[in-house]
Amino acid sequence: MDIEVSRVVYGMESDTYRAAPGFAHSDGKRLRRSPWHYKALTLPRAPELVKAPAPQQASGIMAHAATLEPHEFDTRYVVGPEINKNTNAWKAFADECVERKVEPITQQQRDTAFAMAASALALPDFASVIEGAAREVSLWWKCPATGVLVKARPDAVKVYPPGIPVIADEAHPIAPERLALIHDKGFAILADLKTTDDASPEEFAASTARYSYHTQAAWYSEGVERALNVPVLSFLFCVVEREYPYAAATYTLDDTAMQVGADLNRATRELYAQCLKADSWPGYPQDTRDLALPAWYMKRYLMGQPV
Secondary structure: OOOOOOOOEOOOHHHHHHHHOOOOHHHHOOOHOOOHHHHHHOOOOOOOOOOOOOOOHHHHHHHHHHHHHHHHHHEEEOOOOOOOOOOOOHHHHHHHHHHHOOOOOOOHHHHHHHHHHHHHHHHHHHHHHHOOOOOOOOEEEEEEOOEEEEEOOOOEEEEEEOOOOOOOOOOOOOOOHHHHHHHHHHHHEEEEEEEEOOOOOHHHHHHHHHHHHHHHHHHHHHHHHOOOOOOOOEEHHHHHHHHOOOOEEEEOOOOHHHHHHHHHHHHHHHHHHHHHOOOOOOOOOOOOOOOOOOOOHHHHHOOOOOO
């Protein structure tokens, strides 16, 4: 697939999107760990080195399908017989699923996925955005600073027409010129579904920093603005817990978090462009370095707390 200008594709298969050219947010996360971590995953690998999704990741993918594409769930997953997965009967069923290109799951897994979906869709702000939104939108655009072809695939994008009144609040001020742009072009709200062990505000804030959700929000928002040519008003995270009672909550990030994300994305693409130009993909430092104990450990130690 040759992509020279901004492009938007609806309904593209996820495998096709992943195989298409373009530097994705997940690529940027690997590159920030080290350029070699990114480059190594682009090289041919033996099948045994290709990781299967971890159980938590698999449950998140199922919840994602049940929430955003419920009509396609049963074309991707097939519920197997109520038997032990270590039996020959289950293995035969799993082999049959491989031939049919579907995923074998248990009834409990299916029930859990749809229970998580129900909790997510019970949240009014998330349900409002999801209703009428385009799902799994594939976007490509050129980074103006580096010329790098960038891509993104938001869970849901809802575009609102011009003329809808928008009022800025103290937490999310909007510059007058941006308000005028929103009035003329309308605006978009993006939604992203996350699964977690703890959906409380404190824990999700920590998860945002740990898993770079702020860079994802900034990356996807930029993609919509450049590829769809419409300003993004908000990026909504819907967070649902994996365990019963599947509690869920919605969050947005403040302007500072979004700006930090945008700054990191800019630096990441600059690093990628440099590595690409030099064809150099360094890993960790090759010289031996002294390490100090982490500050949090020393603080606990000096205060006489258990370490």
